[in-house]
Amino acid sequence: MKIAVDAMGGDYAPKEVVQGIELARDAYPDVTFQLFGKSDQIKQYLKNDQNIDVIQADEVIEMGDEPVKAVRTKKQSSIVLAATAVKEGDADAFFSAGNTGAILAAGLFIVGRIKGIDRPGLTTTLPVITGKDAGKFVMIDVGANADTKVLNIYQYALMGKYYAQNVHKVANPRIGLLNNGTEADKGDMAHRKVHDLLAADKDINFVGNVESRELLNGVADVVVTDGFTGNAVLKSIEGTALSMLKLIKGSIMAGGTKSKFGALMLKGTFGDIANSMDYSQYGGAVLLGVKAPVVKTHGSSKAPTIKNTIGQIRDIIDSNMISDLNTYLTDHAEDLKQIKDSIKNSK
Structure with missing residues (x-):
């Protein structure tokens, strides 16, 4: 199980993000982490790199950036690279405490919607x-x-x-x-x-x-x-x-x-x-509604909350929720189409 992490997102990043990931690593030894961000800043707070890969991201999407524009223009940002890792199958989930709009845009445009949602x-x-x-x-x-x-x-x-x-x-x-x-x-x-x-x-x-x-x-x-x-x-x-x-x-x-x-x-x-x-x-x-878990925690989150969120992501991956939802949407595609048509016709 591998989780891609935007290490630069949040009010206290990367320090609290790194410390939270280390807490999660110690609690969940079956999980490995990809920390995307400024390598020198991340390694400053990383005590032990067991099960943790640090991947350089030259750009950061700031809290005040316009979300969609930032995702489209800052291709080397920690948010975009982490989401891309999920899209390409190099990670099972994407986590960030950063710009909410940018996280949602990355989830929608990079990770992608589930067909039928x-x-x-x-x-x-x-x-x-x-x-x-x-x-x-x-x-x-x-x-x-x-x-x-x-x-x-x-x-x-x-x-x-x-x-x-x-x-x-x-x-x-x-x-x-x-x-x-x-x-x-x-x-x-x-x-x-x-x-x-x-x-x-x-x-x-x-x-x-x-x-x-x-x-x-x-x-x-x-x-x-x-x-x-x-x-x-x-x-x-x-x-x-x-x-x-x-x-x-x-x-x-x-x-x-x-x-x-x-x-x-x-x-x-x-x-x-x-x-x-x-x-x-x-x-x-x-x-919910994208092809892999995309999880956002509050920008002011400290290490314990980061650790709790990783536990939540681990549970989501283990649960096969997305696979089961996909199966339901496929099996009921005709019924759902009829519902969509009935809504359109009732306008």
Whole structure:
């Protein structure tokens, strides 16, 4: 198993990327790594090159670069070379903490779409923090496509199903459509059409519309939505969690000795709460719908998160998810064509 890594991507690259890869190498001896980037900078932080190949990349796609233009013009960048290694079969997956748009463009234009998928979707895993179903769920799309069509969201449900089934080992994943109410007739016309498509598909365990306030309560194993809404909801969850922690800390500090003593007694509990809300433990965001795993983690990721993400990529490769999704799309090509035609004819 070989993973191509953009060693120059991220706020703390290449130091934290290299240190994270070394942690992953020690945890997963069956994985080898290709680190693409400025060789002299990478080797400065590399303590042990066992199972690690450093490959020179003369260019770097910066966070502020226009994504598609950068991928097309910076042919010797670490992102482009890492994605090309996957395309040419020299690596099984591509990982980066760099420019999100450039990673998505490299996944789409270099690694390539799976036949039968119109638009890949960006997928993240989030925590379920209450009730007997406490664990995790998948949300797709969280930012790959701001303008999303009915067919795209339907295909997200298929891809999300295979991700939850193969990678998270959920036997019959519950699929929910993110909407502004749980009733079947909620939302705009596009959401109503998606609802009806999912409800009619016998291969999908559709549980209906779900509201954003219920996401962390385990209402579904897979939540599908358009990229604009998904990204806004994801950032809202992140912001709310951070704000609540700041509010609690501020109240404790302003509450005097008694509050501080109480907080000391509950330090372990607060730690457990923070850990349960930390979705970086599940790894990065996965671009589903391309021919090989393309995974992006947050630009501010440190070494432990890098290591967790490599574990996630390893699970994706082991799961044969992409192969199984390919088989389904091939076996149901005629049915999927009829669905596409029916959507076009209903406009």
